[in-house]
Amino acid sequence: MVGPFKITPGSYTHIFVVVDKFTKWIEVKAITNIESAKAAQFINEIAHRFGVPNRIITDLGKQFTGFEFWDFCQDNLINSLWGLQTLKSWAAGYTPFFMVYSSKAILPSDVAFGAPCIQYYEEGKAETSRWVDIDNLKEHRVAALIQHACHEQ
Structure with missing residues (x-):
């Protein structure tokens, strides 16, 4: 000012x-x-x-x-x-949230309105799924790099 x-x-x-x-x-x-x-x-x-x-x-x-x-x-x-x-990137094919945390974001509206991912949540399955997501993170990042490179050409 x-x-x-x-x-x-x-x-x-x-x-x-x-x-x-x-x-x-x-x-x-x-x-x-x-x-x-x-x-x-x-x-x-x-x-x-x-x-x-x-x-x-x-x-x-x-x-x-x-x-x-x-x-x-x-x-x-x-x-x-x-x-x-939480908006999917056209160039990378993933959301920035996914690229950092290797999982889909749970939106406040999902919690407020009881989305299926909230209604059918089970702690044991979620923990196992989380480790699978972490294991696959490197593959997802490589796929995003390839897609990004294709869009740059």
């Missing part, structure tokens, strides 16, 4: 500035006050246009430490991140 400036037409006194660390793309928005809700709204606009930010680095000013901003980050960005981690 930059400011305060002289009051401009529209009563703007500050600007929010976001810089993409990789591309150096700059987004700027003039604001009339430095409330936490305005910062959350700006990040929400960025997320809708460019996707969920990997990291948000701030100066820890009051607009970034207020409840509205933290609640927004907890409610929206973390849920979006979970969605991205």
Whole structure:
């Protein structure tokens, strides 16, 4: 955030500035006050246009430490991140979650609505299945690398 400036037409006194660390793309928005809700709204606009930010680095000013901003980050960005981690990759053929944990993710909606994987869960079979998944992880990763290489050509 930059400011305060002289009051401009529209009563703007500050600007929010976001810089993409990789591309150096700059987004700027003039604001009339430095409330936490305005910062959350700006990040929400960025997320809708460019996707969920990997990291948000701030100066820890009051607009970034207020409840509205933290609640927004907890409610929206973390849920979006979970969605991205459980979305099957076109290039690899697997979800990022599977590539890390070698198992299918159990979604909160699966628990809430009693999906078959929850209804028919048995601890003994789950433990055995988990070890089989771990044993097959290397094969799945090689298959993902091959599929990714095919898509790069």
